[in-house]
Amino acid sequence: MTAVDRLLTRESGPAPRADARRNLERLVVAARSAIADTGVAVTAQEIAQRAGVGKGTFYRRVPSLEALLQAVLEEVLEEGIAAADRALADPDPWNGFRDFAATYVRLRAESCGVNEALGGTGACDLDATITTLREGLRTLVERAQSSGSLRTDVTWQDVAFALAGVATDPHTIGLRADDDQWNRNLRIVLDGLTIRY
Incomplete structure (x- = not known):
C-alpha cells in the first residue's frame, strides 16, 4: 500500500477532489525526500515548502506530521x-x-x-x-x-x-x-x- 493510500484510508468521508489528492501526493514525495535528507526530525514547515504548498494545506491534507512520517517510512x-x-x-x-x-x-x-x-x-x-x-x-x-x-x-x-x-x-x-x-x-x-x- 502506498503512503498516499495509507493516509487516504485514515480519512472518513468522500474521496478527495483531484487537486487535493495531487497536494497529498506532492506532500508524500516531499516528505520522502526530506526524511532522506534530514531524518525523522524533519518539520511540517520543511515538508510543506518542499511540496510547494502552505502549512494550512499540509494540515488539511495530512492528519499530523507523525501520520505522514509513519506512512512514508x-x-x-x-x-x-x-x-x-x-x-x-x-x-x-x-x-x-x-x-x-x-x-x-x-x-x-x-x-x-x-x-x-x-x-x-x-x-x-x-x-x-x-x-x-x-x-x-x-x-x-x-x-x-x-x-x-x-x-x-x-x-x-x-x-x-x-x-x-x-x-x-x-x-x-x-x-x-x-x-x-x-x-x-x-x-x-x-x-x-x-x-x-
Missing part, C-alpha cells in the same frame, strides 16, 4: 519486505540473498530517516513492519546457509549488523565517500560472507 520499509519476498522466490538462495542485501543497503544509504527508523529512533510505530523485515532477513540468511553458499559461523543477527554497517557516514579519516561507496562496501561484505570452494 512504512512505504519505504515495505520496499525492503518486497525485496525479501522476491529473494525467497529466487531458486538460487545466494543470488536471492545478494539481491535482497543490495536493495536493503541501498534503502539505508539513500535515507537518513530509514537508518533512524531501523535503529529505533523516532516516534513512529514501525514495530510490525520491522519485525516482518527482520524475519525476511533471518529466513534468507538461514536459507543461504542451508544451501552451503553463506558461512555458517555467522548468525543472521551478525549479518543484520554487517549490512547496517555498509551504509556508512559520508566522511572518515579525512576521506569523502562518493555516492556509490555503499555498493563497494556491500561487495566486500558479501565476499566475506560467501563460502568459496
